[in-house]
């Protein structure tokens with residue numbers, strides 16, 4: 001039986017230097033549950049070091065948590081990379097860490113990059129400058145995410161900084177993006193009208209929350225067979241097809 005999920009696929013934690021220090025695993029999960037969300041994705045900048053803690057905190061509260069990262073590519077484009085298993089996110093993290101330019105985070109300037117356990121105990125700080133662009137191209141990143149069975153979504157495509165359209169002005173052909181995210185500043189109907197070349201892609205919204213009060217501010221209602229990457233991807237493409245009576249090639253697992 002298909003089930004309805006209220007989802008927010010783009011949430012930062014205290015590991016992101018720009019996120020509020022209240023964005024701890026327990027707080028994020030309890031805020032999401034209190035707002036009636038069923039599923040969230042953890043997408044810190046260039047790191048997945050808090051995904052296991054949020055997954056564990058979520059499992060205690062009946063919240064499904066997808067492990068993910070928001071990778072900053074060589075083109076200075078932000079891509080949400082979502083997975084079923086933390087180990088897949090961590091494999092991508094290894095690659096991204098190996099491609100980050102040298103440089104240490106200045107916590108006083110950029111903010112702290114806190115690694116927590118699932119009870120909000122601090123277990124360490126990531127010393128790298130996580131907000132930098134990794135030396136990985138869009139094409140290589142998306143192919144790697146697909147090879148790991150994940151889903152790549154271009155984040156806040158309409159934002160002038162770090163958005164796909166803002167940076168490149170177009171969606172490169174052959175890039176296997178599962179969806180494009182429109183920022184809180186934009187609207188999906190307006191984007192559809194203004195950018196007809198985006199027709200092949202589902203457009204989604206999410207909160208890109210850096211503060212607790214932002215969580216769930218742009219929820220996504222999905223009808224899924226399974227609450228996993230394949231189920232969500234099918235729901236996104238199904239939603240797009242039924243709204244627009246267009247037929248796209250069926251999507252199947254890329255593993």
Ligand SMILES: [Zn+2]
Nearest residue numbers: 070078155162
């Ligand atoms: Zn971003």
Ligand SMILES: [Zn+2]
Nearest residue numbers: 010012070208
């Ligand atoms: Zn973000």
